[in-house]
Amino acid sequence: MQSPWRGKYPINLVIHTQQNTLCIFAGGKPVRTGIMVEFTDLAFHFRSPGDFDTEELDDILQFLHERVQQQEKSEVYNLSNLYQALKGVSHKNYWMCADDVDMTRNDKLKAILNAYFDQQEQNVSITGATIDEPVPEFNEGQLISDIRGFFNMYGQEHTLTGRAIARIFHGIASPCFPATTWGRVRRFWRSHLDVDFNTIMKIATRELIAMRA
Template sequence: MCLMQLRALHTTLSSVAAKTYKGCLEEESKQTRITLKEKIREYFNSANPLTGYEIEEVKRVNEEYIVKDTRQLVTMYRDNVFTGRAVARIFHGIQSPNYPAVIWGRCKFWRSHLKDDLHEICNIATGEILKMRLMR
């Protein structure tokens, strides 16, 4: 329900947003303010204001592929102490002080799982790293 409310808010604000700040200074901004007020009134006066907004189903990640890549990454770079979060950030190409883009951008795993959910990767990678540590 909250996600649908956020989607409704985003859609409403996007429809009246100006492309630049200069658009807010023009005379047309008065019309957008009126339009926004009308949409807000319509939302609160409607019996079911969230009709037409649906929650997109979250795509599941390919767990086997992430487990395989996590194992390869950890074994290729044995001198680093990886966490699940660090692995997920590498897979998404998010740099950090320990893993700068200048150096890790050359790694084949950098930005390799951009379409997968970061938190899901983090959970899977953490579990796999713990399994690998227990096997030693």
């Protein structure tokens, strides 16, 4: 029985060049075959055998999950700092700085940027306690209703996850849900920008599990 994760076109001992030309190894060197390849589905399957038990696999998954969350928080923290920095040196109207350079604000922004890059070079870690922000109030009932409505309409034809639904509700495109197509679905696309992304993902995951049970 074929593994559900195995690609439809497994290829052994080949490389795929930037020119989409299939190559084979001959004498330890890649040689072009002249065959042009275009992938439209999963084509490669990588399997790494191991001897981890169930508890060790859970620990690995938990570590990876926490690492991803920490990285997301770090990026949000950096974006928030950038916004605050630009806001702190900005003028209320563009014409207030159209003619002359405000050297005071210019020097202030340089100092902020220098401090930021100095922090990066020192590998200063950002803890969750530093960057966690209170989640604003929102209409959870309406959010749950939209999650269930989205699942009822598209759950049969798409593989849905809590993250996928959160991305759609925030208007973040993905290969499976491109903006050119889903941007027309105005009922759901960017429908909950006022709700924290991770909150949507958590509630959507919970609701998906309940509906599939």
